[in-house]
Amino acid sequence: MQLKDLKIIVTGGAQGMGAHFAQRLHEAGAQVAVGDVAEERLAALPAGIHRRKLDVSSEEDIVSFVNWAQGAMGGLNGLINNAGILRDALLVKKDRTTGEVKKLSTADWNAVIGVNLTGATLMVREVVAKVAESGQKGGVVVNMSSIARHGNRGQSNYVSAKAALAANTVTWSREFSPFGVRVGAVAPGMIETPMTQGMNQKARDALVSNIPVGRIGVPEDIWLAVKFILECDYFNGRTIDVDGGLNF
Template identity: 40%
Template sequence: MQVKDSVVVVTGGGQGLGRAMAIELASQGAKLALLDLNEEKLQETVDLVKEAGSEARYYLVNVSEEAAVETAFEKIVQDFGALDVLVNNAGITRDGLLVKAKNGEVTGKMSLSNWQQVMDVNLTGVFLCGREAAAQMIKLGSKGVIINISSISRAGNMGQTNYAAAKAGVVAMTVTWAKELSRYGIRTGAVAPGFIATDMVAAMPEEVLAKITAGVPLKRLGEPGEIAHTVRYIMENDYFSGSVVECNGALRI
C-alpha cells in the first residue's frame, strides 16, 4: 500500500506513540483521522500533521464505548470519503501485583476495577475499532490494513497481569483477523514495542529509567519514531499479514 493519500485512523493519537505515528505517516502524504479523549492534545497533533505537509481531523472518542466507536468510524468515512488503515494504539496501564502479602498475611490485591479498565481500553477498544474499521473497509471495497499495537509485556511481566493479558489478546486478534479478513483483501499486523522514550516513560524516576535502560542490550530506550517506522513498514509491505513485529532493542522480559 502506498502511504501517500491513504486515510489512516490512529487511536490514542493525541500524544506519545500515536502522535509520532501520525507525524511519520503525514510526512509521507497520508491523511490522518485522530481519536483520543484529550482535545487539547489532539489539536496539537493536528497542527503538527499540518506542519508535516498533510491534513488531519480529530474525533473525541472513548474507544471502549460501542456506540461512540460506530459513530466515529461512520463520520470518518463521511469526512474523508475513504478508510485505508487503522492503527489501534490507544492504551492505558493500571499496574499492580496480583496479590501482595507480608508474613503470610495478604495486604493487597489487584482490584477488579483496575483489571477491567485496562481490558476495556486495551482489548475491547481494539476489538471495537478493528471491527468497525473492517466493516467500513468492506463496504468501501478498500484493501485496507489494521495494525494493532501490542507490547513486549504480552509475554508476561511482573505487576502487569491486566496489561500483559490484554496485549497478548491483541496479538491473538491480529492473527485471527488476518485469517478472517484476507478474503476481502484486508491485511493485519501487530507491533510489540519494548521500552520507548515517550512522555509517560520520561516521567519515571531517574533511578528507575537507569535500571530499565541498563537491562536493554542496546543500552537505550527506543524512540517513538522507530515504532512509527515499523507501522509504516507494515503498511507498505503488501505481503505482510497476521504477524507481530518485535521492536525492543533485543530486550526479553
C-alpha cells in the same frame, strides 16, 4: 500499500507514539483521522489532520468516530490501534510492614481490558466493516501490542490485553482475507513517551540496563516498523518486536 493512498485512523493520537505516527503519515500524503480522550491535546496536531475526541472504552463513541472519519476522509482503508492505558499492580501483594494482603482491583483490571483489548477489538470491527460494506479491496490494520505480552510482573491486565491483540492479529488476518485487509502488529519495548516518563526512576534505570542497545527507544523506532507493515503487501498476521533486544 503506498502511504499516500491511506485514509487511516490513529487512536490515542494526541501525544506520544500516536501523535508521531499521525505526523509521519500526514507528511507522506496520507489522509489521517486522529482520536483521543485528551481532546485539548488534539489541537497541537499539524493542520490538515482530522481530529476529534474518542473514548475507545465506549462502543457508542467508537461507532460514531468511525462513521465520522470515513465521511471526513471520503473513505477508510486503515487503522493504527494505538490507544492504551496502564494500571499496574501485582495480582496479589502482601505488605511487608503490616502483612496486609492487597489485590489487583477489578476496576483496574476492567479499565485496562476495556481500553487496550475491548476498545481495540471494536475499532478493528468497525473499520473492517466499513471496508467490507464499501466493496473496495484492500486495507491494513496495525495493532500496537507490547513486548510485555510474553509476561511481565505487575501487569496481569496489560499482559492479557497485549497478548490477546497479538494472537488476534493472526485470527483477523485470516478472517479478513476476503476483504483484502491485512493485519499486523508491532510490540514495542520501552519507548520514550509520556506513559513511560511517569515510571519510577529506579525501575526505569533497571529496565534500561537490560536493553542491549543501551538506550530507551523513541517513537521513530516504532514508526519504522509500523511503516513497514503499512507498505509491505506481503506482510500479514505477524507481530514485530521492537525492543532493542530487551532481556526480561
